[in-house]
Amino acid sequence: QLQLQESGPGLVKPSETLSLTCTVSGGSFSGSTSCWAWIRQAPGKGLEWIGSIYYSGDTYYSPSLQSRVTMSVDTSKNQFSLKLTSVTASDTAVYFCATTAPGVQEHAFDIWGQGTMVTVSS
Amino acid sequence: EIVMTQSPVTLSVSPGERATLSCRASQTISNTLAWYQQKPGQPPRLLFSGASARAAGIPARFSGSGSGTEFTLTISSLQSEDFAVYYCQHYNNWPLAFGGGTKVEIK
Secondary structure: OEEEEEOOOEOOOOOEEEEEEEEEOOOOOOOOEEEEEEEEHHHHHHHOEEEEEOOOOEEOOOOOOOOEEEEEEEEEHHHHEEEOOOOOOHOOEEEEEOOOOOOOOOOOOOOOOOOEEEEEEO | OOOOOEOOOOEEOOOOOOOOEEEEEEEOOOEEEEEEOOOOOOOOOEEEEEOEEEEOOOOOEEEEEEEEOOOEEEOOOOEEEEEEEEEEEEEEOEEEOOOOOOOEEEE
């Protein structure tokens, strides 16, 4: 059973870069489950798609965040990563990584990490 | 980009009653719609993909319908564990987008 686990600093200073990693375990990182997503949720708010990355390295980002977001894949470590630059308090959120298991329509996310809370504060 | 709008924002329902949640897309998305349930402190749980294909382990009291721009999630007889926030999400094209959510609360 594929499992995802987010990791990274829980506190980031304003104007700095938020960096998170999602580690994939329990299954094939390079198999048919080839697209990986980051999604966030500000406190008390709804879900916001940040972007998705394919195993090939192709990326798709939210237009509202595109200028500040970079996603990458490290196949040697079974990980994919998120970098968000020039953060402000509005970037405070729980950040989830997610993907889709084989047999489910791609981009309907049935596998989620538990989420990691990131607070932007000095 | 496609905007997803959910209604109502809050739905107050008594246990055992039927709940009907709506999701509207600003452009046609065929059936490329997912529904999620989220409880406090937990990640979302996929209920449906393809608008109506129930995910593994989802009880039959949940049903999804619709295509094009109008979609519905129905819970036929609300159980205590169903009180949660529900989100729709399209995956018709990039960028993906979620609706704002509907909170189903106990009446």
